Amino acid sequence: MATARESARRSTKQGAEPHVGIPNDQLLKMYRDMVLTRRVTDRMIALQRQGRVAFFISGQGQEATQVGVTHAIKRGTDWVFPYYRDQGVCIALGMTARELMLDLFGKAEGPCSHGRQMPSHFGHAALRMVSGSSPVATQTLHAVGCALAAKLRGLPEVCITSLGEGSTGQGDFHEAMNFAGVHKLPVIFIVENNGYAISQPQSKEMAVKDVADRAAGYGFRGSVVDGNDIMAVYQTTRWAVEEARRGHGPSLVECKTYRIVPHSSSDDDRRYRTRKEVEEWVKRDPIDRFQKYLLGAGILSEETDEQMRAGIEEEVTDAVRYAEQAADPDPAEALKHVYAHQPTGFP
Amino acid sequence: MPEMTYRDAIAEALREGMRADPNVFLMGEDIGAYGGSYVVTKGFLDEFGENRVRDTPIAESGIVGAAVGAAMAGMRPVVEMMTINFSLLAIDQIVNHAAKLLYMSGGQIPVPCVVRMVTGGGSQLGAQHSQNLEAWYARVPGLLVATPSTPYDAMGLMREALRERNPVMFIEHSLLYRRKGEVPAGWFTVPMGKAAVTREGKDVTIAGYLRTAMLAEEAADRLEREGIDAEVVDLRTLRPLDLDTIVASVQKTNRLVVVEDAWRTGGFSSEICQLVSEQAWDDLDAPPTRVNGADVPAPYARNLEALAYPVVEDIVAAVRATLPGARADYARL
Numbered sequence: 001m002a003t004a005r006e007s008a009r010r011s012t013k014q015g016a017e018p019h020v021g022i023p024n025d026q027l028l029k030m031y032r033d034m035v036l037t038r039r040v041t042d043r044m045i046a047l048q049r050q051g052r053v054a055f056f057i058s059g060q061g062q063e064a065t066q067v068g069v070t071h072a073i074k075r076g077t078d079w080v081f082p083y084y085r086d087q088g089v090c091i092a093l094g095m096t097a098r099e100l101m102l103d104l105f106g107k108a109e110g111p112c113s114h115g116r117q118m119p120s121h122f123g124h125a126a127l128r129m130v131s132g133s134s135p136v137a138t139q140t141l142h143a144v145g146c147a148l149a150a151k152l153r154g155l156p157e158v159c160i161t162s163l164g165e166g167s168t169g170q171g172d173f174h175e176a177m178n179f180a181g182v183h184k185l186p187v188i189f190i191v192e193n194n195g196y197a198i199s200q201p202q203s204k205e206m207a208v209k210d211v212a213d214r215a216a217g218y219g220f221r222g223s224v225v226d227g228n229d230i231m232a233v234y235q236t237t238r239w240a241v242e243e244a245r246r247g248h249g250p251s252l253v254e255c256k257t258y259r260i261v262p263h264s265s266s267d268d269d270r271r272y273r274t275r276k277e278v279e280e281w282v283k284r285d286p287i288d289r290f291q292k293y294l295l296g297a298g299i300l301s302e303e304t305d306e307q308m309r310a311g312i313e314e315e316v317t318d319a320v321r322y323a324e325q326a327a328d329p330d331p332a333e334a335l336k337h338v339y340a341h342q343p344t345g346f347p
Numbered sequence: 348m349p350e351m352t353y354r355d356a357i358a359e360a361l362r363e364g365m366r367a368d369p370n371v372f373l374m375g376e377d378i379g380a381y382g383g384s385y386v387v388t389k390g391f392l393d394e395f396g397e398n399r400v401r402d403t404p405i406a407e408s409g410i411v412g413a414a415v416g417a418a419m420a421g422m423r424p425v426v427e428m429m430t431i432n433f434s435l436l437a438i439d440q441i442v443n444h445a446a447k448l449l450y451m452s453g454g455q456i457p458v459p460c461v462v463r464m465v466t467g468g469g470s471q472l473g474a475q476h477s478q479n480l481e482a483w484y485a486r487v488p489g490l491l492v493a494t495p496s497t498p499y500d501a502m503g504l505m506r507e508a509l510r511e512r513n514p515v516m517f518i519e520h521s522l523l524y525r526r527k528g529e530v531p532a533g534w535f536t537v538p539m540g541k542a543a544v545t546r547e548g549k550d551v552t553i554a555g556y557l558r559t560a561m562l563a564e565e566a567a568d569r570l571e572r573e574g575i576d577a578e579v580v581d582l583r584t585l586r587p588l589d590l591d592t593i594v595a596s597v598q599k600t601n602r603l604v605v606v607e608d609a610w611r612t613g614g615f616s617s618e619i620c621q622l623v624s625e626q627a628w629d630d631l632d633a634p635p636t637r638v639n640g641a642d643v644p645a646p647y648a649r650n651l652e653a654l655a656y657p658v659v660e661d662i663v664a665a666v667r668a669t670l671p672g673a674r675a676d677y678a679r680l
């Protein structure tokens with residue numbers, strides 16, 4: 001078990017080129033996904049401040065973790081059980097800016113729930129992404145059940161689920177871990193450790209330094225990675241996914257990161273952390289870091305970067321315009337989807 | 348008389364209780380430096396210190412379970428569930444343990460704890476942040492359920508809760524925290540099981556609690572303009588339920604409309620209608636009726652959410668339907 005953690009560290013430190021094995025076009029796609037995520041969430045924050053939407057919560061600062069993890073799975077085959085900050089997961093899976101905006105505005109066309117569920121409860125059947133719930137950590141059990149189904153049917157599908165480090169205090173998380181360990185299920189727990197659960201620092205959430213240590217107690221591998229280093233996140237998750245697909249059971253990947261924004265639009269983070277601390281982390285912004293790397297390695301040019309960013313601005317502006325004007329859900333259908341009306345199962 | 352907000356009234360009663368009784372202590376998520384997600388315990392950490400104002404891991408079952416254990420040992424824990432929706436993760440500790448240990452120990456082990464929780468929707472927070480589940484707890488023998496709608500009641504009931512020998516589910520509505528009202532400076536309490544007639548009238552009784560007690564008063568104002576004189580009863584606690592006050596009111600008005608934010612099916616309003624039917628059948632000039640939230644998981648979209656909770660017009664329509672010659676064809680959803 002200790003070896004798993006070592007191997008994770010090795011993959012980031014020893015390789016002369018951290019991007020070895022990742023094709024250039026995929027590296028560029030990862031970068032674009034990160035930038036698009038940031039710009040979409042920037043705009044969403046502004047929309048909430050302008051009173052155009054009620055509430056907003058994002059994962060700004062955690063994009064390397066979210067995009068890196070998602071690029072490591074087989075999209076469309078593997079299942080994703082994200083948590084509320086995972087806009088980067090959605091975009092890397094293939095959701096568009098328009099789709100995310102439609103859900104934010106609660107429009108009929110919004111793919112996640114057609115206006116029924118809050119934003120940030122990302123569910124998209126075609127992308128094999130299943131909505132998390134507002135009570136934290138419950139999605140980890142669903143991921144376990146989904147992995148059990150894959151195992152029962154002999155399908156080569158892997159399930160990933162993400163949650164914050166504070167949420168690992170829930171019994172559900174521990175039950176999920178134990179169940180996955182006992183049944184050796186193809187599931188990967190991604191812990192996006194941003195150091196806080198709303199106002200409470202990690203020291204109030206747990207008496208250990210690394211959540212990854214918990215995995216040993218349930219009989220499987222736990223890795224710690226720098227969650228602001230997208231290539232490290234990708235390599236570690238990739239390896240965990242391959243292990244799971246080979247039938248070697250679950251893993252936990254703890255990504256150490258930071259949210260550079262308040263918990264949500266209802267939060268004032270000056271009540272519990274210093275501006276200096278936030279600024280230090282802003283300097284370590286995962287997007288700037290990856291940009292610098294790609295430019296240095298000659299994979300990205302200043303010119304392509306500018307073009308790409310201009311395209312993203314247009315895409316986001318279009319998304320807001322489109323979504324705000326889209327139709328609201330039909331009040332006559334308010335009760336639709338409380339129950340399914342088509343029988344299923346035995347004929 | 349001094350004015351105070353609902354939020355401050357709860358805080359004041361808690362502060363007072365902590366000053367008076369060293370056994371009272373607080374536990375919950377983000378209640379310390381942060382002051383609670385609805386800012387009820389702001390300043391408590393500074394005054395009482397980390398031992399008595401304890402931030403806990405995010406683990407509702409753990410929080411309530413530990414409170415039950417500490418209460419057994421003679422402490423008086425007051426715990427905060429960030430919302431009533433998350434109390435579902437602690438429902439085993441509440442229903443199977445807090446509520447039953449006294450009885451199951453033949454009276455040996457009281458569990459004097461207070462579980463504070465925020466109920467209610469209407470802020471576009473979706474199906475799992477907007478439920479009104481307090482009436483579930485009111486079904487459980489062994490629990491007390493306080494549902495204050497005014498600052499006065501909030502303070503008076505919290506004072507009682509801190510003297511109780513039984514577990515109290517103390518329910519606060521998210522839309523009431525800024526409500527202002529008069530609160531006398533001297534000592535008073537509001538007993539568990541004593542409803543308030545907040546407005547006298549002779550034509551119809553409208554009963555509600557928490558947000559719907561306020562809504563009932565607005566409806567009564569509206570009805571007054573139509574020449575209908577409504578009496579309003581604020582239940583104040585669901586368990587014990589003050590049936591006597593409701594029945595006395597109905598004996599005067601001969602009509603009853605009960606208003607509840609929670610789902611219609613199997614609601615507490617049905618229970619009240621049934622109890623009144625049993626006790627005051629001969630006094631009733633119309634079937635007792637209910638106004639409820641719709642049987643739907645709270646929708647997010649503003650236009651759908653607006654259909655999910657009762658509004659004043661629903662109450663006015665329900666009252667009209669109890670009057671002679673009424674047509675009962677009003678429905679929003």
Ligand SMILES: Cc1ncc(C[n+]2csc(CCOP(=O)(O)OP(=O)(O)O)c2C)c(N)n1
Nearest residue numbers: 134135136164165166167196197198405433
């Ligand atoms: C069961 C439950 N309890 C409490 C909450 C309120 N809540 C929402 S997010 C949050 C903090 C979660 O922290 P963490 O798991 O570290 O994730 P982060 O928000 O930092 O990404 C809390 C307490 C909740 N949603 N569900």
Ligand SMILES: [Mg+2]
Nearest residue numbers: 164194196197
């Ligand atoms: Mg966190």
